[in-house]
Amino acid sequence: MDTAYSAHPTRPPRPRGHRVPVGLRAPFAGRTWREFLHLCLSLPVASVMFGYAVAVVSTSAGLLITFLGIPVLAGGLAGARGLGALERARARALLGLDVAAPEPLRPSKPGLMAWVGAVLKSGASWRHLLYAFVHFPWALFAFVGSVTFWSVGWALLSFPFWYWLAPSYASLPGIQLWGDGTTVLYVSPTVAALVSGVFGLLMVLAGPWVFRGLTQVDRLLVRGLLGPSPLATRVIELESDRGVVVDTAAADLRRIERDLHDGAQARLVALAMDLGLAKEKLAADPQAAARMVDEAHGEVKVALQELRDLARGIHPAILTDRGLGPALSALAGRCTVPVTVEVDLDRRPAPAIEGIAYFTVSELLQNVAKHSGADRAAVDVWHTADQLMLMVSDNGRGGASTEAGGGLAGLAERLGSVDGLLVVDSPAGGPTTVTAELPWRG
Incomplete structure (x- = not known):
């Protein structure tokens, strides 16, 4: 999910003060x-x-x-x-x-x-x-x-x-x-x-x-x-959140299917064809068959790496085994922009909240790398009362917003589906600070 940062955003005019109190x-x-x-x-x-x-x-x-x-x-x-x-x-x-x-x-x-x-x-x-x-x-x-x-x-x-x-x-x-x-x-x-x-x-x-x-x-x-009763309002909110969750899950399934079809599946089909040709040449030209097997071995390694990346995109093993801190550190290490990570958690939140927090930071860092023009970023995670707080900041050009149609709008909807909140502070010229609030549910 990408969010385009406006290259030349304009500030709204500052209202003039009244002379009369x-x-x-x-x-x-x-x-x-x-x-x-x-x-x-x-x-x-x-x-x-x-x-x-x-x-x-x-x-x-x-x-x-x-x-x-x-x-x-x-x-x-x-x-x-x-x-x-x-x-x-x-x-x-x-x-x-x-x-x-x-x-x-x-x-x-x-x-x-x-x-x-x-x-x-x-x-x-x-x-x-x-x-x-x-x-x-x-x-x-x-x-x-x-x-x-x-x-x-x-x-x-x-x-x-x-x-x-x-x-x-x-x-x-x-x-x-x-x-x-x-x-x-x-x-x-x-x-x-x-x-x-x-x-x-x-x-x-x-x-x-x-x-x-x-x-x-x-x-x-x-x-x-x-007006509507609080219970009816809550039911409407839950119905809306359920729709967002269903749409998000369907989009994720379509992405996984596309990645499998265009990536690992296509590579494995080509690998099967290469191994079939090598089998045919094994008796007539053993050296050529050996070269083809060697190339197929390299293709297997590439396919395995693609499958690992796909599995990491679904749910990284490091997040399940070691928690949010090491998972975010590994995520920051793969970002093209230098990122500092500071995680202050005395215990782990609920697995579902932990996964949402991980993918929230992942999408925000992708936006920083692709659109912000920043040369450094920072990720801070802490626990306050019954909330898990995330803050991703960068020194880029700014102009990010949660307007409808943008990536941050979709991310805000995802967080809202679990009673979360996304706040964006991104004035023209930067810096940009995105704060996410998630229920702890530990």
């Missing part, structure tokens, strides 16, 4: 007003969903004495899933929260009753109904809190302007704070305007962060109740 920009940012709009819309939307949920539960409960209660409940749950889809769309548009749809319904067989059974057995359907009940009181609180906080903040901030411009207040001695019929306490209009303006400014500046805190609860509710 983020705290002063936040009240006017689009994100703030989208979140405020989301909080304002939550109450009417939640009211509709809450009313729908109450109607579904009460109607189906009232009809349970008859057979109609179960289909009505199933239809209500299906409608709740539809309302949940609208809520996910609203969260995506206003909160930037992209939540995947829950696992689809899978009836065991065609027919209405099979569909009703699938709806009632679906945990996602019941979570959508629960969302309608849970979200309503929170939406009411968030609506009142956000609208009150935001309107009072802007009113206090603008108070100095409209108070001084109102002629009806010009003759007043100030703002009355307290009075018992005999004693009245006034505050100067200037002081009142200054204090209210300061409090209003603080509330306006704090408003965006209040909205983010309130919408964070909405994010948790949408993600937890309207």
